[in-house]
Amino acid sequence: MTHEELAALRQGDVRLLDSDIAQGLLASTELARVAYVAADGTPRVFPMLFHWTGQDVVLSTFFPARKIAALRARPDVAITIDAAGTPPRALLIRGRAQVTDVDGIVPEYALAMRRYGGEEEGAARVAAVDHPGVRMARIAVRPAWVGVLDFQTRFPGDSTAAEFTRRGQA
Numbered sequence: 001m002t003h004e005e006l007a008a009l010r011q012g013d014v015r016l017l018d019s020d021i022a023q024g025l026l027a028s029t030e031l032a033r034v035a036y037v038a039a040d041g042t043p044r045v046f047p048m049l050f051h052w053t054g055q056d057v058v059l060s061t062f063f064p065a066r067k068i069a070a071l072r073a074r075p076d077v078a079i080t081i082d083a084a085g086t087p088p089r090a091l092l093i094r095g096r097a098q099v100t101d102v103d104g105i106v107p108e109y110a111l112a113m114r115r116y117g118g119e120e121e122g123a124a125r126v127a128a129v130d131h132p133g134v135r136m137a138r139i140a141v142r143p144a145w146v147g148v149l150d151f152q153t154r155f156p157g158d159s160t161a162a163e164f165t166r167r168g169q170a
Helices: 003-008 014-018 020-026 066-073 107-117 119-129 161-169
Strands: 032-037 043-048 057-062 076-083 089-103 135-149
Touching: 003 014, 014 020, 014 135, 020 076, 020 089, 020 135, 032 057, 032 066, 043 057, 043 066, 057 107, 066 089, 107 119, 107 135
Parallel strands: none
Antiparallel strands: 032 043, 032 076, 057 135, 076 089, 089 135
């Protein structure tokens, strides 16, 4: 897909995952901020390491984390992966979490640890928690809605730079 074709996509189109901004953030060491509804019905946002498989954002957590049951009960989530700076860049994803129990270490957890900490440090961190009896949950989110913001070519609400500026002055 050409740059012009990507630029013409509306927010929500999953093909925005092919944009340079999305690909850069998916390969980055920025945290994914995952929004979900907790068991008590209140909203939560939790920062997590993630691994992008090319189809799914995979997050991992250790049992007995409370978010496991909450995500099974209400699997709709929103994820933001963003980079601070001027102008900011953000990848917004909505989808449904599919939670799978794993005896041992989730493979994508190990891959994420290596990406975030480097090969040596990542391997050491995985080894530190890889004990007999360890249980994890693999949380896979396949994007159903994607938004990209760079505040240069892509603005909230599919607005143009001029429209976005006018909104800020109203």
